[in-house]
Amino acid sequence: MQSDSLGGTAQTQDEEGPDALPDTSPAAPSYEPREAILEVRGLVKHFPLTQGVVVRRHVGAVRAVDGVSFDLRPGETLGLVGESGCGKSTVAKLVTSLEAPTAGSIRYKGEDVTRLSGRALKAVRRNIQMVFQDPYTSLNPRMTVGDIVGEPFDIHPEAAPRGERRRRVQELLDVVGLNPEYVNRYPHQFSGGQRQRIGIARGLALRPEIIVADEPVSALDVSVQAQVVNLMERLQDEFGLSYVFIAHDLSVVRHISDRVGVMYLGKIVEIGTEREIYEHPTHPYTQALLSAVPVPDPAAGEQRTRIVLEGEVPSPANPPSGCRFRTRCWKATERCAREEPPLEVPAGFAHAEGPAHHPSACHYAEEKERIVPE
Numbered sequence: 500m501q502s503d504s505l506g507g508t509a510q511t512q513d514e515e516g517p518d519a520l521p522d523t524s525p526a527a528p529s530y531e532p533r534e535a536i537l538e539v540r541g542l543v544k545h546f547p548l549t550q551g552v553v554v555r556r557h558v559g560a561v562r563a564v565d566g567v568s569f570d571l572r573p574g575e576t577l578g579l580v581g582e583s584g585c586g587k588s589t590v591a592k593l594v595t596s597l598e599a600p601t602a603g604s605i606r607y608k609g610e611d612v613t614r615l616s617g618r619a620l621k622a623v624r625r626n627i628q629m630v631f632q633d634p635y636t637s638l639n640p641r642m643t644v645g646d647i648v649g650e651p652f653d654i655h656p657e658a659a660p661r662g663e664r665r666r667r668v669q670e671l672l673d674v675v676g677l678n679p680e681y682v683n684r685y686p687h688q689f690s691g692g693q694r695q696r697i698g699i700a701r702g703l704a705l706r707p708e709i710i711v712a713d714e715p716v717s718a719l720d721v722s723v724q725a726q727v728v729n730l731m732e733r734l735q736d737e738f739g740l741s742y743v744f745i746a747h748d749l750s751v752v753r754h755i756s757d758r759v760g761v762m763y764l765g766k767i768v769e770i771g772t773e774r775e776i777y778e779h780p781t782h783p784y785t786q787a788l789l790s791a792v793p794v795p796d797p798a799a800g801e802q803r804t805r806i807v808l809e810g811e812v813p814s815p816a817n818p819p820s821g822c823r824f825r826t827r828c829w830k831a832t833e834r835c836a837r838e839e840p841p842l843e844v845p846a847g848f849a850h851a852e853g854p855a856h857h858p859s860a861c862h863y864a865e866e867k868e869r870i871v872p873e
Contacts (some may be wrong), residue, residue, distance in 0.1 A: 503802060507801045535570035535708060536741055537594070537627075542567040542603035544589050561816045563589040566603075568842070571709065576735065576742040578773075579757030580749060580788070582812060585762040588632075591713040594743060595629045596620060616811045625655050628707040632714040634694035637687040642698055645682030648672065651704040658705050665829035671700040675730060692723035695731065699868075703734065711743045716751060724748075728755055749792050753777050763814055763821040767842060771857030779854040781845060781864040784824050802865070822862070830863045838862070 539841040545560035564586040571577050579587045594605060596612060603773050605612045606813050612623050631637035637645055649668045652659045659667045669679035675696040686694055695715060716724040728751060734740060746752050752759060753773055760770040761784065769782040781784050787806040794803065808827045813819055817823065826832040845864035848855045855866050 512523075526542055534572070535569035536573050536608060537743075538604075538606040538609075539570070539594065540568050540604045541589075542590065542593060542605065542607070543601045544586075544593055544598060545601045547818040557813075559816055562765050562814060562818060564593065564600075565815075565818070566766070567762075567767055569760055569767065569770065571741050571743060573708075573741055574735070574739055575758065576744050576756045578752035579743065579745045580747070581754050581760060581762035581764055583747070584763045584764075584812065584815065586815075587762055588713050590762075591629065591711045591743065591745055595627055595711050597629070597705040598625055621655075625658070625705045626707045626710065627709045628705065629716045630695075630698050630702045630710060630712040633718050634691050634698055635686075635718070637698055638694055640686050643683050643685055644672070644689075647686070647697060647810075648682075648700045648704060651701065663678060667704070668700075671703055672697075674703065674734070675700045690723075691719050692726060695719060695723075695727050699727075699730065699734070703738065706738070707740070709741045709743070711745075713745045714747065724751060731755065749777075749788065750765055761788065764813060764818055766823060766860065768824065768860045769858065770842070771853075775854045775857045779857075781848070781855055781859040781866055782824075782861045783828050783830055783859075785859075786867045822860070824861075830861075832862075834862055 505680060542564055543562075543566060544564040546561050547557055548559040548561060549555045550558050564676075567586070567590055579590065581587055589598065593600050600613055603613070607623055608628065610623070612620070615623060627719050629727070642650075645665065645668050648662050648671055652664050652667070665682065668682055672679045672681060677693060677696055681689075686697070689697065695718075698715075715731070719727060731742070731744075732755060735742060742755070744752065744755055756773050758770065758772050759776040760767045761776065761782065762768070763784050768782065769776065769785045776785060777789065780789060783806075787808050790804060790806040810827045813823065813826055819826050820836055822828070822831070822835040825835040828835070840860045840862045842858045842860040844856055845859055845861070846867065
């Protein structure tokens with residue numbers, strides 16, 4: 500038995516695990532428990548804005564990602580949360596080399612992926628796979644499930660001999676809780692949750708070490724969300740995966756993540772362990788997000804402080820000076836407009852051990868009591 504929701508239980512769909520799935524990837528060097536398998540430093544992605552038809556002029560840029568840094572350790576899940584348009588999905592595309600960064604570095608086991616090309620980049624891509632948000636559009640409707648899940652073997656033929664591919668595909672379907680005999684069916688014959696399982700099986704085909712999951716449950720019903728999240732947790736334990744898990748639902752992120760990064764307008768404004776972020780947030784934006792989380796108990800909901808932000812999210816083409824959150828922040832002063840706060844442990848908590856001792860990009864970072872009732 501395993502949890503089927505954040506508070507219920509359901510029967511595990513696949514009790515045997517992936518023992519039948521052979522590991523064809525080369526042996527990886529050993530890493531210390533705290534050594535990062537993925538290091539992102541100063542990651543920037545600007546999309547140019549142009550005008551004109553015959554003569555196109557560069558008039559600006561959309562700063563989708565503007566200086567994001569984080570580490571991902573072996574076997575860890577790093578959750579990224581934030582409003583729509585904050586740059587989460589762009590970070591996912593940059594990490595998986597689907598987009599080229601404007602600046603910054605992405606180091607996989609010490610090697611800068613942004614400087615690779617050809618066979619070297621192809622080899623790294625095998626170890627960093629992606630699960631996409633929409634299970635309805637991320638699968639080719641003209642291909643069977645067997646062809647979809649087995650397509651990575653066509654790109655990386657060394658991962659599986661041609662005569663073994665059908666068996667490998669069936670093993671992958673079994674691992675994610677689907678009937679192995681479904682290999683000849685088409686995506687339209689499956690439900691949303693089943694399609695997302697197919698997408699996860701495709702991501703597992705090459706035995707990657709890192710999976711970037713871009714809102715993998717946002718298009719699913721709540722009960723199906725829980726099944727997919729539980730499946731991903733089980734696969735993480737069995738395959739030793741590291742996840743970058745992107746989502747809007749703060750409850751889902753808390754359920755699966757070891758550490759959480761909060762993004763706002765292209766930057767990470769606070770990052771820490773699940774307990775530090777959810778129980779001891781110090782950045783005003785994080786506090787506002789947590790105050791909006793629905794509480795199932797009406798009596799408990801009355802105990803919390805609701806923080807209502809005023810104004811609209813600024814345009815990433817013209818972000819505010821200094822602190823980007825200052826136009827919606829109740830603590831903003833002239834200093835916030837002049838100086839951009841660094842992402843570091845606030846001075847007030849620098850010399851004190853405790854859950855508030857974690858990086859927060861705010862000049863006036865402080866804890867706020869009773870944001871979410873226990």
